[in-house]
Amino acid sequence: MDERKRIKDGDLVLPGDYLGVIEEYFPGEGVKEENGELYAIRAGRVSIDPNRMEISVEPVTDTPPLPEVGDIVVGRVIEVKPQAAIVQLVRIEGRENEREIATSKLAGIHVSQVKGGYVESLLNEFRIGDIVRARVVSNEKSPIQLSTKGADLGVIYALCTRCRSPLIRRGDKLICPKCGHVETRKLSSFYRKLKV
Numbered sequence: 001m002d003e004r005k006r007i008k009d010g011d012l013v014l015p016g017d018y019l020g021v022i023e024e025y026f027p028g029e030g031v032k033e034e035n036g037e038l039y040a041i042r043a044g045r046v047s048i049d050p051n052r053m054e055i056s057v058e059p060v061t062d063t064p065p066l067p068e069v070g071d072i073v074v075g076r077v078i079e080v081k082p083q084a085a086i087v088q089l090v091r092i093e094g095r096e097n098e099r100e101i102a103t104s105k106l107a108g109i110h111v112s113q114v115k116g117g118y119v120e121s122l123l124n125e126f127r128i129g130d131i132v133r134a135r136v137v138s139n140e141k142s143p144i145q146l147s148t149k150g151a152d153l154g155v156i157y158a159l160c161t162r163c164r165s166p167l168i169r170r171g172d173k174l175i176c177p178k179c180g181h182v183e184t185r186k187l188s189s190f191y192r193k194l195k196v
């Protein structure tokens with residue numbers, strides 16, 4: 001094998017940089033294996049876990065952190081298209097006191113990722129202005145992809161589409177206390193139970 005620069009913990013790497021061979025390390029996050037060789041798939045800092053013999057590439061965080069796959073995020077629906085709802089991310093739940101993220105960061109919820117059952121129209125699941133709680137399923141490409149599958153995921157706050165009053169949950173429907181309008185959403189079990 002040809003001699004290549006030996007990668008050390010903390011090295012900065014770019015996508016495509018050679019990191020080592022599969023006999024040395026297990027590929028962790030930000031690392032791909034190709035014919036037994038390991039390469040960075042993102043720019044960042046090399047992190048070697050000597051106990052697990054795992055090498056990963058951690059994004060350099062001088063910019064607001066990017067949500068990672070599996071993170072639970074909260075965001076506001078800004079557009080509902082036939083195939084996807086577009087969400088502006090507000091925060092990442094859980095880690096380090098709910099990290100703030102770039103408010104301009106957009107994410108998509110594809111129609112296939114809304115819920116387990118069939119979605120006839122995305123407008124029955126989300127409306128502009130809704131606050132949703134969702135899981136990150138992909139962050140490799142922009143926009144980040146989210147899923148609201150699961151009882152705890154989905155809309156956590158919604159306004160009446162007629163009069164903009166906050167809607168109240170009644171079973172699996174939402175009712176406007178002001179004008180009586182009945183609406184549907186892909187609801188989270190946390191509907192109106194989380195700060196928005």
Ligand SMILES: [Zn+2]
Pocket residue numbers: 160161162163164165176177178179180181
């Ligand atoms: Zn209303």
